[in-house]
Every structure is written in C-alpha cells, then in structure tokens.
Amino acid sequence: MRLTSHKALRRGRDPRSDKPVFRQIADHLREAIQNGTLAPGDKLPSEAEFVAHYEVARMTVRSALQQLQTEGLVLSEHGRGVFVRPRPQIRRLASDRFARRHRQEGKAAFLAESASAGAEPTVDLIHVREEVADADIARRLGLATGEPVLVRSRRYALNGSPVETATSYIPARIARGTRISEDNPGPGGVYARLEDLGHVLGHFEEEVTARMPAPDEIEILQLRTGIPVFCLIRTAFDVTGNPVEVCDTILSSDVYVLTYDLPAR
Template identity: 55%
Template sequence: MELGSLDRSDDRPPYRQIADQLRAAIDRGDLAAGDKLPSEAVLMGHYEVARMTARQAIQELRSEGRVVAEQGRGVFVRLPAPVRRLASDRFARRHRDAGHGAFLADAEKAGVTPTVDEIEVSRKPAPDAIRERLKVDATDEVVVRSRRYLAEGVPVEMAVSYIPADLAEGTRIVEADSGPGGIYARLEEAGHLLDRFTEEITARMPTADERRRLRLGPGTPVLTVLRTAYDTDGRAVEVCDTVKAALAYVLEYDVPAR
C-alpha cells in the first residue's frame, strides 16, 4: 500500500492521522485480512515521527479490534467482513445431511475458509448452570468437548459442548473428530432426533485467556451464546457455551410473525 502524508495544519494529532490512513486502507481493501501492517520503523521513516507516535497509531487500530499483534511476527489485519450467523438456518438438518456442522455452514455462507483447532475431549461433572439445563445429577459425568474456530486462519470463536455421557458413549462424540455433520449428526444417528434449540445471548468484556486465544485487542468485547439442544422427546441432549469475537459476527434472525 502507498502511505499518505501528515497535514501539519490538521488539529488531529499525528498518530490519529496515521491511524485514519491505515484504517482507510483496510476499508478500501488495500490491506486485506491477514496482511501485515507497515512496521513502526516504516511508519517512523515515512511520516518522520517518533516511535511513540507510530506505536500509538497502531495501538489505535488494535483497540478497535481491526488488527492483531503476533509475537515476533508483526501486526496483521483481522478478518474485516463479519461471519453472518443466521440462527434460523444454521441448524437445519440439510446441513448435517451434507456433512456440515453449524460453523461450517456459517463460514460457507460468509465465503470464508473455516478451520478448527485446540480440540479437547474429557469427562467430568458439569458446572451447575449446565447441569440444571441437562437435568443431570451433580455427581453425573458428562462428555465435554472444547474447541476453537477460525475463519481464514483468524480465531473468531471458542465453544465448549456438554453432552450427557449415556448419549455420547459408543459414538464419535467421545473422539476428537466427531465426524461429518458434527455432534448433532451423531446424536441423530443414535436415535435422538433434534427438535428445537434455545439460546441466551449476552455481551461482556473477555477474560485474559479469552483475549489471548481469540487474539483480541484491548477494549474489544465478546458475545456469549449459551445454547441448549432438545430432542423430539423434550430431553436436553447438549448444552454449548460459546464465546465469540464480537467484531467478527453479525447475528441475524428470521422470526416468523405468527
């Protein structure tokens, strides 16, 4: 990208002018997702400013969540286009039949490449809030599946699913790779036809661990979605606790007026 110049007659401080020019380059697409920002040294030399000024300009973009710093590599543009999450469509059975989980369906609709990492599977008693939704006893173990989702290599979401152990045993739910269509496809194969989902959505600031794993800049909020899946017998078969990078998502709902 071509860097602009500072307007010394402008009331805005130099770091704000530099940040505005970098932001405009991102908005125009001159700097795309995954592109590296000009370094502090490059900004210092081009604009003839002190290191602190260059650093403040980059920090301005980090605080907005537009860029993320990677240790030893530099500062990179975050995913600029949101992952549109259409709640009324993402759990449709046709996606599972095609071997796609909900996140894969979201990513394909948004035109981004999805990946999953940090997959962990364990068995332990559920936290109280989860136990109440699953209607299991305090001493009952559940299968816990934790993972992180990325779009174009950028972390956008972390999710932890809790499944009653009697439903997960003997299925690929207890394996790291749950297979085509994910957890819900395996539950339906085991005879638990899904009927409905409930979701509770809140917004908050992330914990230190969430900031690190989602590579969030200072001041960047997260969305939390607590979802319960029910089968046709009315049994809660899974609770999923999700933390989403707020700037990466648009939550879209199509609600019938009847």
C-alpha cells in the same frame, strides 16, 4: 508543510477546541473509517506524516493511534505500519446454521458457515472427557447434582486463523460409548449423531453476551489488543422438549456478524 494528499488527512486540528489534540486526531480517523474513506486493510499515514500534518509531538500521534487500537478499529503490524482492521468475514445466520439439510449433507454448522464465506475451515485442540456437571450445566440440561456429562472442547479456525472455541456438554448416559465420545463424531457432527440415536432435534435456545477476553482466551484465539469476544451459550432440545446438549462458545467479535431472522407472530 502540511500533508493533505492522503485521504485520511483532509482536516487539521482545531486550536479553538477544548478537546485534547490526540482525541481530535482519533475522531478524524474514526470518522474516515466509519464512512468508508479508509477501507478495511488500508494503511494509515506514518507517524512522521501525522506529526507534520497536525503539527504535534510524536507521542500525541501515538496516543491517538492507541485509542483507535483499543477500540478495535486499527491494528499495528511491526515493521509495516498501522492498518484499518478488516471487518467481520462470517455472517452467522442463527435461523439457518442448524438446519437439518446441512446435517443430511454431512456438514456441521461451522463447515456450512465457512463454505458460504469461501474460507477453509479447520478444527484442532479437540479434547473429549467425562466430568461431573457443574451447577449451571446441570440446570440447563435438567440433570441431578453430580450427574456426569461428556465434555467436547475444540477450537475452530478459518484459513489458519483461530476464530472461536466451543465446549459441548452432553449427558453421559446419552453419549457414552457412541461416536459422540470420539474425537471425530463423523459427518454432520454431534447433532447428526444425536439424531442417529433417536434424539431428533426440535429447537435451540441461545444467550449472547459480550465482554473483553480473559488472558487464556487472548492466547488461544490469538486476539489483538482491543478485541472483545461474544459469549454464546446454546441449549439444544429434542422434539419432546428435553435438553440434550449445551454448548459454551467464545467467538472473536472482529470475525463474526451475528444475524437473526425472527418471525413476526
């Protein structure tokens, strides 16, 4: 007997289609996820229910679910089942996150974003050291070859779940011996300290790309199968136009929506 009571199983397979059955099943479920019939967090039917409804082998069902998992639409939890992956939680509004008022309130950008999302932020794996800038960082900061930079790397989490890593590069001649070289740079973060030192920020430039994560990124961000990452490189300039920081950020794409408010001029 076919099971049609579950909202994800409104249609059976089409025997006239030349499309492989596992792809037909994946198409049905993808459509249900995209149109909201299956909501974030919903549990999918069991393999046995799929087998009975579509009249296929268990491996066919598993292939369909693996396809959706590779696309990042569902996640499998051992002993519990397969669930629709939650949609992004954090709206990263580029035009607001570095507003001076946040720094004046003692909030770094990540704290301001997490507060707006109602999430509890934490920062760990903080490592501060000096290095010789590589060619790309030196170019972005306008440094001579071999000039040292202060490097600040850290991992950010929301409600205990890692969501991004960030590595900042600041000319050592600016940061050495200041609070920027400490694990905790104080209220408002590094940008507040740069402004305390007279480097009043004027604007930021960001470059965003996307790719599948490297093995170490999967581990540090605890990424599930099929989740790409955003790679965002930001350069901060002071009001005189001099670059004072480069930040290389890796973000889990299933957590963030990148939002840009652009003037029409």
